[in-house]
Amino acid sequence: MKACPVCLTTDVKLFMQGIFDCEQTNVLECGNCGMQFLEPLMTGEEDYYRNYYAKQASRHFRSMSMVDIQNRAITHYNDYQEIYTHLLENRQSILEIGCGSGGFLRFAQQEAPLTALFAIERDQENRRFVQTTLMDVIFFRDEDHCKGHLFDLVAGFGVFEHLRDGKSFLRRIRPMISQDGVLALTIPNKMNPLVYMYNLPEFRKFAYMKQHYYTYTEESLHILAKQCGYVIDHFTYMQVWSLDNHLSWLRYRQPRDFSDITSQLSPNTLHSYNQDMIRQKTTDLFMVVMKPTARHIG
Numbered sequence: 001m002k003a004c005p006v007c008l009t010t011d012v013k014l015f016m017q018g019i020f021d022c023e024q025t026n027v028l029e030c031g032n033c034g035m036q037f038l039e040p041l042m043t044g045e046e047d048y049y050r051n052y053y054a055k056q057a058s059r060h061f062r063s064m065s066m067v068d069i070q071n072r073a074i075t076h077y078n079d080y081q082e083i084y085t086h087l088l089e090n091r092q093s094i095l096e097i098g099c100g101s102g103g104f105l106r107f108a109q110q111e112a113p114l115t116a117l118f119a120i121e122r123d124q125e126n127r128r129f130v131q132t133t134l135m136d137v138i139f140f141r142d143e144d145h146c147k148g149h150l151f152d153l154v155a156g157f158g159v160f161e162h163l164r165d166g167k168s169f170l171r172r173i174r175p176m177i178s179q180d181g182v183l184a185l186t187i188p189n190k191m192n193p194l195v196y197m198y199n200l201p202e203f204r205k206f207a208y209m210k211q212h213y214y215t216y217t218e219e220s221l222h223i224l225a226k227q228c229g230y231v232i233d234h235f236t237y238m239q240v241w242s243l244d245n246h247l248s249w250l251r252y253r254q255p256r257d258f259s260d261i262t263s264q265l266s267p268n269t270l271h272s273y274n275q276d277m278i279r280q281k282t283t284d285l286f287m288v289v290m291k292p293t294a295r296h297i298g
């Protein structure tokens with residue numbers, strides 16, 4: 001059995017055989033730091049991300065335009081407004097890596113109109129869409145082209161789990177963070193209620209896919225941060241899909257339009273359910289905010 005890619009222990013066991021888009025890929029779990037990782041890791045990433053949205057369409061129950069995708073993203077930032085607004089406080093410059101359809105940049109423009117916005121996005125369709133719907137966002141081709149710039153917030157939302165080499169990413173980003181700046185990443189939480197609390201085999205299969213190499217835990221992120229010259233500032237838990245979606249999955253065991261269930265539940269019920277998941281840290285998403293440790297002088 002392979003060693004854990006983060007803590008390097010060989011105490012690794014098989015968590016699941018076969019994933020959403022590959023029967024030959026297994027999910028392994030580290031007995032020490034708790035993180036999960038795919039075996040084997042995907043090769044040929046470039047092919048994988050070609051026509052990304054067309055491929056992702058098989059995961060949605062209806063077709064989504066770029067506007068739909070951006071609006072859905074903004075709904076999330078508004079739902080957790082307090083958390084994201086706090087992240088934007090007193091920031092003069094923000095770099096978002098993998099800005100997607102630009103939902104967070106639009107949210108940032110509303111909440112902190114004076115903040116300078118920079119972004120990196122490798123998908124051309126996304127870049128064009130952001131440039132036509134948002135003014136004043138400056139794009140860099142990649143991290144190497146940001147050299148010499150300092151940012152008060154570097155954000156990667158739904159990005160880190162897609163990186164095969166998270167350590168090299170963290171090390172490359174570190175010099176770009178200003179004195180009091182932070183790096184904020186949102187990543188899928190291992191303790192997704194449909195995977196653990198309800199232990200739904202159909203959802204388990206749906207949740208693990210080739211593009212998510214790793215499923216991190218607090219422990220593994222503490223270790224990773226230390227290895228790369230950071231210290232964890234805090235973790236924040238968020239639940240994206242609420243009770244309506246969970247009831248639908250439990251009843252129908254597949255992705256579907258669950259608005260029939262949503263219409264019978266009050267927004268308060270959905271909100272309370274999410275708060276319960278957050279209290280237990282059994283959510284589908286969490287955020288890690290880390291800071292570079294004191295820099296060497298000279």
Ligand SMILES: [Zn+2]
Nearest residue numbers: 004007030033
């Ligand atoms: Zn480990």
